[in-house]
Amino acid sequence: MESLKQRRTIRKYQQKDISSDLLNDLLETSFRASTVGNMQVYSVIVTRDADRKARLAPAHFNQPMVKTAPAVLTFCIDLRRFSKWCEQRKAEPGYNNFEWFVTGAVDALLVAQTFCVAAEEKGLGICYLGTTTYTPQMIIEALELPELVFPITTVTVGWPAETPAQVDRLPLEAIVHEETYHDYTPEDIDRLYAYKESLPENKQFIAENNKETLAQVFTDVRYTKKDSEAMSENLWKVMKQQGF
Structure with a gap:
């Protein structure tokens, strides 16, 4: 453990x-x-x-x-x-x-x-x-x-x-759902991501990439929709080429 x-x-x-x-x-x-x-x-x-x-x-x-x-x-x-x-x-x-x-x-x-x-x-x-x-x-x-x-x-x-150093993780309540899935309210999202957004290294990511929020670093820089769609198309194509 x-x-x-x-x-x-x-x-x-x-x-x-x-x-x-x-x-x-x-x-x-x-x-x-x-x-x-x-x-x-x-x-x-x-x-x-x-x-x-x-x-x-x-x-x-x-x-x-x-x-x-x-x-x-x-x-x-x-x-x-x-x-x-x-x-x-x-x-x-x-x-x-x-x-x-x-x-x-x-x-x-x-x-x-x-x-x-x-x-x-x-x-x-x-x-x-x-x-x-x-x-x-x-x-x-x-x-x-x-x-x-x-x-x-x-x-x-x-x-x-x-x-x-260890990197951050979301708290238990962000990920564990008792009995059924409980959807997140805007207040839940603010609370659950507050620590991640407060970290100096993440604030630095925002500044270095000239973004307003940490989420924009993910969507606009690190993992864009355009790249994800292109990689998805390629993944499917190669999967077929390998006989699946």
Whole structure:
């Protein structure tokens, strides 16, 4: 519980390798995560090679930790392995559809988070890369992913070379709903986001981007509607190209 409460994202790593024994133990442990139907419709691509990491970097907007982390783990939806097993056992698979794409994403993300908790408990630091679904085709090409395999999230992992401050989180009442969903009043929104809006670093974001509110930094600068729609269109196209 204490490790979870004190966790923080690590983007700078010591130039110290992670032993194969430790990494494999963490991965094997993470595979005990819940999985739909005990089917394990996921795969993990472990990238240690410097040249291969360099090929991955542009897909992640060249964030430096892709090259500097001793290991980069790409967690993939994988309906290929299970479908091949079905076909070789005289069973007809029907898993090349959107339902199983979502199911595979759930499976893969459960494994990814279980891995991260286990890794942090061993003293390692991790960083999720949300860029994985921005340009999936680049990752598919770099990792040579076949049909029915799709990258859904990426984690860099290594021994921490920094101890950054924890970032803010919304209070419990903002997220937990008792029995049914309780919609938010304008007063609720003001109260629940007051702390986030009061932080000096967030006020600095507003000033640096010449905006009136923190929300405008998100909608107008960081995650625009135009970019989101373009990435959504590309995500759907690449999903189809991968056989879903």
